[in-house]
Amino acid sequence: MSRWLAALPLVALLALALLFGLYSLNRNPEVQPKALVGKPVPDLVLASLEDGREVSVREAVKGGPVLVNFFASWCAPCEIEHPVLMDLQGRQVKVIGIAYKDAPENTRAFLTRLGDPFAAKLVDRDGRAGIEFGVTGVPETYLIGSDGMILDKHTGPLTGADAARLIAKTGR
Secondary structure, eight states, rough: OOOHHHHHHHHHHHHHHHHHHHHHHHHOTTTTOOTTTTTTTOOEEEEEEOOOOOEEHHHTTTSOOOEEEETTOOOOOHHHHHHHHHHHTTTTOOEEEEEEOOOHHHHHHHHHHHHHOOOOEEEESHHHHHHHHHHOOSEEEEEOOSSSSSSEEEEEEOHHHHHHHHHHHHTT
């Protein structure tokens, strides 16, 4: 009887390993959560990068459709997608930039070096807005409809094809 009691922790550990192993075989690591798609833009107030005044995110996206792009100066993929954002600006697509967990001076230097594609630039220094939007990492881009609803989410750097797919959903 005492031998079985001594082996019980080992049996429990093996059972847990089997359970986690079976779970991981059925899990798709490519699935990206889109929890806010179909819901209104979170009611947040963030500081403007230009002058520090408080700006309502809902007010900033009015007159949509608009893209909301979470980016950071420390983010290498953000540099990769930057030419696509500049192209969108040239095609008169409104893009709101939210600097995610970044120092304002670093964000300004980043935009000075690469160009400024944003109609408005907001600062999410502590990551609160990222949590409200469900950001899993930067860059992430949200398509907001004219009614203030989140229509789609793109995780990772935008390519030309990704941008065209998002813009097509706006009817442009």
